[in-house]
Amino acid sequence: MMKIEKSDAWKRQELATMERMQRDMARYTHPVIRVVGLCGVAYLASWAVVMVLGAAAGAMVAVAAMSASVLVLVAPAFVLAVGVERYLRGRLARISG
Template sequence: MEIEKSDAWQRHQLATLERMQRDLARYTHPVIRVVGLCGVAYLASWAVVMVLGAAAGAMAVVAAVSAAVLVLGAPAFALAVGMERYFRGRVEDHMS
């Protein structure tokens, strides 16, 4: 005997998953944005340091601070991206 889930139950599960994804996005999206912004700042400041050399002392500080944020934020970034991908995959599975 095979028991199938009703359409109402599947819609309820999908709505619950979407709600969980939205609730967690309040925490994951800022982490992703901050790490992405620091990555851009690091690359831009490092390029300026390479072009101008020692004359770009302030840019070296920006590169150092943004690199520190990238290193310290990498685990949180990986967790945030993993959670986003997990929930997106679950929602897509329920949609099909």
């Protein structure tokens, strides 16, 4: 039985194509990941201020509520973005490795 392997040129082309796909997809996935990260930081920071200052930090409760609502609304896009990033990185690792 004959075993057929990919040539080095084919592997390089496949790697270059996957790297380009990852860069192109990053234009959409990275902003989503950054927004979720910033909203998470705002949420935690605002609740820390509320815990320290108590009821005097009424504006921080509004910030916490807004950032929590953004987190809930963007959560599906965040999961999709992280899934795409993980898939592309795993695929690159398999191709290059």
